[in-house]
Amino acid sequence: MADQKASTSIEAVESGLAAQGYIASRQIATAVYLSQQIEKPILVEGPAGVGKTELAKAIAAWRGMKMIRLQCYEGLDEAKALYEWKYAKQLLYTQILKDKLGEVLGGAQTLHAALDQLHDFGDVFFSKEFVEPRPLLQALEQPGGCVLLIDEIDKSDAEFESLLLEILSDFQVTIPELGTVSAITPPTVILTSNSERDLGDALKRRCLHLHIGFPEQRLEERIVESRVPGISQTLRRQMVGFIHEIRTLDLKKLPSVSETIDWARVLVLLQAGELDTEIVKDTLNVLLKYEADIEAAAPHVTTFIAKAARSNVFG
Amino acid sequence: MRENLHRFFRAARGAGVHVSPAESIDAMRAVAQVGFSDRGILRDALLLTLAKSQDEKLALGDCFDLFFSQPEPRQEQEANDNDTPPEGSQPPSPDAANDAGGGQPTEGLGPLAQMLLSQDRNAIAAAIASAAGAASLSDIRYSTQRGIFSGRILDAMGLQRLRDDLDELTAANPSLAERLRTALEGLREAVRDTVAQGLALYAREEAENLRNEILRNAPLARIEPRQIEEMRALIRKIARRLRERYSKPRKRQRRGHLDVRRTLRRNAAWGGVPFLTAWKRKHRDRPKIVALCDVSGSVARVSDFFLLLIHSLHEVVDDVRSFAFSSHLIEVSDILESNSPEAAMTEIMSKVGFGSSDYGSSLEDFEHEFMSTLTPQTTVIVLGDARSNNLDPRADILRRISERSKRLVWLNPEGRMVWGFGDSEMPRYATFCSLVRQCATAQQLERAVSDIVASYQ
Numbered sequence: 124m125a126d127q128k129a130s131t132s133i134e135a136v137e138s139g140l141a142a143q144g145y146i147a148s149r150q151i152a153t154a155v156y157l158s159q160q161i162e163k164p165i166l167v168e169g170p171a172g173v174g175k176t177e178l179a180k181a182i183a184a185w186r187g188m189k190m191i192r193l194q195c196y197e198g199l200d201e202a203k204a205l206y207e208w209k210y211a212k213q214l215l216y217t218q219i220l221k222d223k224l225g226e227v228l229g230g231a232q233t234l235h236a237a238l239d240q241l242h243d244f245g246d247v248f249f250s251k252e253f254v255e256p257r258p259l260l261q262a263l264e265q266p267g268g269c270v271l272l273i274d275e276i277d278k279s280d281a282e283f284e285s286l287l288l289e290i291l292s293d294f295q296v297t298i299p300e301l302g303t304v305s306a307i308t309p310p311t312v313i314l315t316s317n318s319e320r321d322l323g324d325a326l327k328r329r330c331l332h333l334h335i336g337f338p339e340q341r342l343e344e345r346i347v348e349s350r351v352p353g354i355s356q357t358l359r360r361q362m363v364g365f366i367h368e369i370r371t372l373d374l375k376k377l378p379s380v381s382e383t384i385d386w387a388r389v390l391v392l393l394q395a396g397e398l399d400t401e402i403v404k405d406t407l408n409v410l411l412k413y414e415a416d417i418e419a420a421a422p423h424v425t426t427f428i429a430k431a432a433r434s435n436v437f438g
Numbered sequence: 439m440r441e442n443l444h445r446f447f448r449a450a451r452g453a454g455v456h457v458s459p460a461e462s463i464d465a466m467r468a469v470a471q472v473g474f475s476d477r478g479i480l481r482d483a484l485l486l487t488l489a490k491s492q493d494e495k496l497a498l499g500d501c502f503d504l505f506f507s508q509p510e511p512r513q514e515q516e517a518n519d520n521d522t523p524p525e526g527s528q529p530p531s532p533d534a535a536n537d538a539g540g541g542q543p544t545e546g547l548g549p550l551a552q553m554l555l556s557q558d559r560n561a562i563a564a565a566i567a568s569a570a571g572a573a574s575l576s577d578i579r580y581s582t583q584r585g586i587f588s589g590r591i592l593d594a595m596g597l598q599r600l601r602d603d604l605d606e607l608t609a610a611n612p613s614l615a616e617r618l619r620t621a622l623e624g625l626r627e628a629v630r631d632t633v634a635q636g637l638a639l640y641a642r643e644e645a646e647n648l649r650n651e652i653l654r655n656a657p658l659a660r661i662e663p664r665q666i667e668e669m670r671a672l673i674r675k676i677a678r679r680l681r682e683r684y685s686k687p688r689k690r691q692r693r694g695h696l697d698v699r700r701t702l703r704r705n706a707a708w709g710g711v712p713f714l715t716a717w718k719r720k721h722r723d724r725p726k727i728v729a730l731c732d733v734s735g736s737v738a739r740v741s742d743f744f745l746l747l748i749h750s751l752h753e754v755v756d757d758v759r760s761f762a763f764s765s766h767l768i769e770v771s772d773i774l775e776s777n778s779p780e781a782a783m784t785e786i787m788s789k790v791g792f793g794s795s796d797y798g799s800s801l802e803d804f805e806h807e808f809m810s811t812l813t814p815q816t817t818v819i820v821l822g823d824a825r826s827n828n829l830d831p832r833a834d835i836l837r838r839i840s841e842r843s844k845r846l847v848w849l850n851p852e853g854r855m856v857w858g859f860g861d862s863e864m865p866r867y868a869t870f871c872s873l874v875r876q877c878a879t880a881q882q883l884e885r886a887v888s889d890i891v892a893s894y895q
Contacts, residue, residue: 133472133479149478149479149482150482150485150486153472153479153482153483153486154482154486156471156472157468157471157472157483157486157487160467160468160471161464161467161468161471163464168492210713211713214711324456324490327490327491328458328460328461328490331486331487332486332487332489332490332491332495333486334492334495
């Protein structure tokens with residue numbers, strides 16, 4: 124019974140994401156489904172442009188939740204990621220309220236009594252009023268939950284990772300001035316990484332580890348189909364086949380899904396019905412981002428087109 | 439099924455995937471959600487929760503396929519026994535099939551004999567699997583245990599009864615006995631395969647750990663040639679670990695306590711209200727290491743490993759200068775930095791290696807050319823056995839080196855017992871060293887270098 128329900132739910136994730144234009148492989152759908160069921164963040168790794176960030180957007184759109192994005196970079200610290208304490212505002216308030224304080228404390232006869240009274244007001248000066256929430260704290264404070272995207276975590280420093288650990292495992296964070304803030308509804312957390320730096324074991328242990336590589340040909344065709352509606356089936360097959368051939372070359376940067384989609388759009392715009400050498404050579408710069416790569420790929424264009432056309436006939 | 443999952447975790451550890459208890463709990467929760475019915479989804483779920491990198495995913499995927507290629511211990515064995523076996527599982531020889539189905543006198547035989555004679559491969563495979571479970575095959579660790587486990591599994595399947603049956607049949611029905619004997623041979627082979635598979639699944643890690651442990655504690659000088667490659671790999675692993683531990687970006691974490699004086703001065707304009715804060719900076723020594731490595735004949739084998747480690751030191755610490763010597767001394771920093779470890783070692787060895795050692799003249803070389811590299815922040819490491827072929831040890835130079843530097847550490851591959859005997863000048867040198875360590879095994883080497891580097895962090 125449970126199995127039945129589970130498999131339909133994974134399918135539900137698949138179709139839900141598909142409705143947002145995100146064609147997920149079954150592994151991706153399983154990851155999303157599991158992360159909801161056992162409340163664990165997903166760490167998504169893979170080359171640039173395969174849809175890691177898109178996944179977070181699609182989940183947010185599908186479930187109708189707000190997406191909060193934290194872009195990581197070197198030197199990112201808690202003041203920018205979590206919250207900032209507004210000292211100046213606190214100071215200003217204290218100055219303005221000085222007279223009021225005098226009134227309040229004026230009633231007290233002894234130093235001791237004054238201290239007691241001050242005690243009652245102590246919390247006023249350490250309240251949320253002076254906290255400026257940054258993405259992480261905002262995510263915890265969303266009453267209806269949200270999708271928290273921590274983008275390119277590998278760009279941040281190792282110290283920042285440690286800061287994340289509390290949030291990722293318990294969905295709470297400790298602010299020295301205020302105490303512990305727990306999430307009202309645990310957010311769905313997606314972390315992305317391009318593996319620029321090895322992440323710590325502690326972080327990895329708290330996450331489901333999803334690797335998104337280049338999609339299989341069929342999947343990529345479906346992605347193009349959903350993203351670029353006006354494209355003919357023949358052209359779609361041929362161009363995806365061609366890109367898969369290109370990916371076998373030893374290039375500086377292999378074209379990824381986002382480049383595929385861009386290229387498909389360009390081809391539709393140029394009203395190409397089929398791939399031919401001319402049009403490919405003209406538009407290769409959409410697909411490849413380095414001059415050296417274009418030069419390396421150019422001699423293969425004709426054979427690749429032929430291959431793609433052939434696979435189209437048999438596929 | 440839970441039991442099966444636990445066995446899978448053990449197999450995963452065997453495949454080199456770290457599965458901590460917390461991760462296994464996650465995996466169990468995930469599996470509870472997706473169930474066992476769809477193997478593809480189960481595979482995805484386990485890969486998602488257990489594997490933490492693409493390499494681990496590949497290893498775990500293979501492990502999963504191998505693990506679930508074994509039939510699970512099944513309960514419906516009896517039911518299967520009574521069924522006529524499916525067409526596909528029948529062996530091609532028609533008379534065998536006739537014998538089994540044709541009402542031969544098999545009534546008096548034990549269950550194992552009946553199963554073997556009926557040639558029901560599915561039932562046999564299931565019986566082997568459940569017997570393997572009973573014999574706790576997942577505890578297998580070393581290849582030497584293969585015989586024991588095969589025996590245990592066969593016993594659990596009822597080998598004893600089968601032997602009795604065979605004895606009886608030999609007299610009563612020799613042809614049937616002959617067939618049973620052949621079937622038993624086949625069974626033995628199948629069990630051997632199962633055990634070999636179990637070994638591949640469960641024992642890989644243990645065997646590797648054991649081998650590494652032995653290597654780690656083996657005297658470097660007495661490593662056999664066939665182990666040298668493994669030893670190199672181990673040292674490289676140690677070097678990588680040192681690098682990971684100590685080469686974290688050094689620029690951060692330098693903020694110390696609040697600098698009250700500077701803060702007040704900076705905020706004088708606001709009446710002393712601290713809008714801008716000033717922080718003290720932690721003072722940190724710049725690591726400066728000078729390594730002197732003996733590459734003479736007597737320590738040739740060990741110095742190989744020393745150089746390998748110094749090579750890794752170059753990657754961890756910014757400011758290292760290395761020198762190699764046997765009868766005279768040269769600087770090898772550039773060679774180590776611009777070459778791969780192997781190439782660097784060959785070049786160094788061809789330049790100064792394998793000679794008879796002369797500590798005195800080597801120290802003289804150092805004093806003449808490189809004494810100025812030493813500053814009060816320098817740690818000097820000498821790697822060598824202090825055997826100077828009865829030549830003048832020039833301990834006075836070592837004293838001057840010690841006086842000019844912060845620390846002088848001597849790592850000696852020989853045991854303390856022999857220091858001072860024969861031509862060993864260790865006791866004389868030791869008086870000027872801040873630290874003298876025996877350093878004969880990979881483990882000792884790791885600790886020594888780790889200590890040295892750690893003192894700079």
